[in-house]
Amino acid sequence: MSQAEWPLFEVFIRSKNGLNHKHVGSLRAADEEMAIQNARDVYTRRSEGVSIWVVQSSLITASDPQDADALFEPADSKIYRHPTFYDVPDGISHM
Amino acid sequence: MSQELSIEELEKRFQEKIDAEIKIEPNDWMPDDYRKTLIRQISQHAHSEIVGMLPEGNWITRAPSLRRKAVLLAKVQDEAGHGLYLYSAAETLGADREETIDDLHSGKAKYSSIFNYPTLSWADMGTIGWLVDGAAIMNQVPLCRCSYGPYARAMVRVCKEESFHQRQGFEIVTKLAQGTPEQKEMAQDSLNRWWWPSLMMFGPSDADSQHTAQSMKWKIKRNTNDDLRQQFVDITVPQAELIGLTIPDPDLKWNEERQSYDFGEINWDEFNQVIRGNGPCNKKRIEDRRNAKENGKWVREAALAHAEKRKMKKAV
Numbered sequence: 001m002s003q004a005e006w007p008l009f010e011v012f013i014r015s016k017n018g019l020n021h022k023h024v025g026s027l028r029a030a031d032e033e034m035a036i037q038n039a040r041d042v043y044t045r046r047s048e049g050v051s052i053w054v055v056q057s058s059l060i061t062a063s064d065p066q067d068a069d070a071l072f073e074p075a076d077s078k079i080y081r082h083p084t085f086y087d088v089p090d091g092i093s094h095m
Numbered sequence: 096m097s098q099e100l101s102i103e104e105l106e107k108r109f110q111e112k113i114d115a116e117i118k119i120e121p122n123d124w125m126p127d128d129y130r131k132t133l134i135r136q137i138s139q140h141a142h143s144e145i146v147g148m149l150p151e152g153n154w155i156t157r158a159p160s161l162r163r164k165a166v167l168l169a170k171v172q173d174e175a176g177h178g179l180y181l182y183s184a185a186e187t188l189g190a191d192r193e194e195t196i197d198d199l200h201s202g203k204a205k206y207s208s209i210f211n212y213p214t215l216s217w218a219d220m221g222t223i224g225w226l227v228d229g230a231a232i233m234n235q236v237p238l239c240r241c242s243y244g245p246y247a248r249a250m251v252r253v254c255k256e257e258s259f260h261q262r263q264g265f266e267i268v269t270k271l272a273q274g275t276p277e278q279k280e281m282a283q284d285s286l287n288r289w290w291w292p293s294l295m296m297f298g299p300s301d302a303d304s305q306h307t308a309q310s311m312k313w314k315i316k317r318n319t320n321d322d323l324r325q326q327f328v329d330i331t332v333p334q335a336e337l338i339g340l341t342i343p344d345p346d347l348k349w350n351e352e353r354q355s356y357d358f359g360e361i362n363w364d365e366f367n368q369v370i371r372g373n374g375p376c377n378k379k380r381i382e383d384r385r386n387a388k389e390n391g392k393w394v395r396e397a398a399l400a401h402a403e404k405r406k407m408k409k410a411v
Contacts, residue, residue: 004399005193008186025249026183028192030395031402042176045169046256065123 008057009035011042013049021053029054113314118244121187129313132306133243134188135204136315138195141181143207146199146380148174150214151223159217166263167220173256180249187245200385202372209292211374218271218285224264226286226293226331232257233327234297237317246315265334272338279339286335287343294358295366297324328356 006028012021024043029035035054043049063071079085088095100108105124112119119125148171155171158164182192198204209227214220235257238250271282298304298320310316318326328347335342346359368374 004396006395006399025180025245025252026186027179030398031405034398034402041172042179045173045176062122065120 006030009039009054010057010060011035011039012053012055013039013043014051015049017050021051024048026057032056110312113242113312116242116314118247119242120244128309129315130188132310132313132315133246134185134190134195136310137181137185137188137246138190138198139205139207141178141185141195142199142204143210144174144178144181146206146210146384147227148178149380149383150210150212150376151220153214154217154220157217158220163220163267170224170260170263173260177249177253177256180252181246184243184245184249188243196388200381200388202381205370207296208366208369208374209296210380211369211377212288212292213376215288216281216285218268218281219289221264221267221271221282222285222289224260224262225268225334226264226289227296228257228260228264229331230293230296230327232261233323233330237323240314240317242314268340269338272340283340286340290343291361291365292369294324294328294361295369297321297327299363299366300361325355328358332356 007030008026008028009032010026011024013024014021027035027038027042029038032054036052039052039054044052075081106126109119109125109129119129151167151171151174155164155167158167182195185195186192195204199206209230214223232254235250235254239247239254241247241250268282268285271278273279301307301319301321304320307316307319311319332342332347344359346357348357349355350357369377372378
């Protein structure tokens with residue numbers, strides 16, 4: 001076994017201008033520059049992207065799935081935040 | 096909160112999610128066996144992609160034209176990519192990448208038995224694309240709906256790329272089948288050698304498959320080995336007929352009642368021998384992989400040292 005593994009990077013690709021960068025997967029590389037080059041070869045062999053972001057996986061802070069209820073449940077009960085909550089009389093348009 | 100839940104309750108909730116077709120993501124709670132099964136399956140799948148480059152690599156320098164060479168290079172590069180997507184997916188489950196690779200090299204981990212057969216003629220590049228990639232697609236399409244998110248997403252990507260592999264292979268075989276008598280003979284000989292090993296790619300028959308039932312309950316697997324094998328036969332037989340090649344199976348017969356082909360018995364002894372490491376190329380394949388890792392070690396170390404040095408310079 002080699003003593004030190006290359007760090008893991010998460011890869012984000014913008015498929016075309018006007019769209020967000022989107023997570024596509026991960027890869028290992030010695031540094032950021034190599035991560036970009038490898039991401040080009042691994043994730044954009046068929047013109048899937050016009051821009052790449054890479055970030056070391058260890059730098060990402062993620063929410064814990066066990067906290068999902070506490071974090072996201074409050075939004076479920078606030079249905080008045082959606083336009084469908086409100087009655088609009090017949091005959092009203094542009095609203 | 097969930098620390099207070101019993102294992103039984105957690106397992107029940109887990110199965111309810113699976114039944115409701117909610118994907119499982121890396122940090123979600125999952126039974127140990129689900130994790131183990133997936134690590135085993137995904138890493139074996141990754142190994143198959145990587146070892147699968149070797150029989151084709153054999154022909155890159157001898158491709159009959161620049162077009163064929165460029166296509167074969169692109170295909171082999173895709174296979175490396177597929178292996179990488181899959182190793183990454185296995186890592187999301189906590190598998191150590193180097194350890195999984197070392198398991199391949201020590202013989203502990205398996206890979207698809209098909210890659211232990213030699214590629215003796217150029218026609219084999221065609222047959223591998225047509226049959227081997229065809230069988231792989233049949234296996235992989237249902238995996239796009241696998242319950243484990245990262246594996247399913249990797250499969251979507253793989254399947255998109257795989258159909259080019261099958262078409263380029265079929266094109267090679269078709270050209271040879273329509274060529275001179277010698278070329279047609281070469282194509283037929285290749286089909287004769289690869290047909291049965293391709294059927295074996297679907298794994299043991301359902302009655303002998305130790306993992307199928309649980310994997311289907313967890314929706315890791317969506318179809319049984321025998322179902323997929325039958326689908327493959329039904330799809331492939333007319334393709335062979337169309338280009339004038341003969342499937343090497345005297346028992347192959349259309350069954351009007353089942354609306355499907357009956358086919359002969361697979362030589363399971365051969366399958367088991369190849370799985371156990373006694374196929375024609377098992378030793379060579381593993382040796383090549385080990386050498387690749389060993390011989391590339393200094394490059395990986397140098398890249399890391401270079402990265403460290405540059406980081407230090409920046410920090411100053």
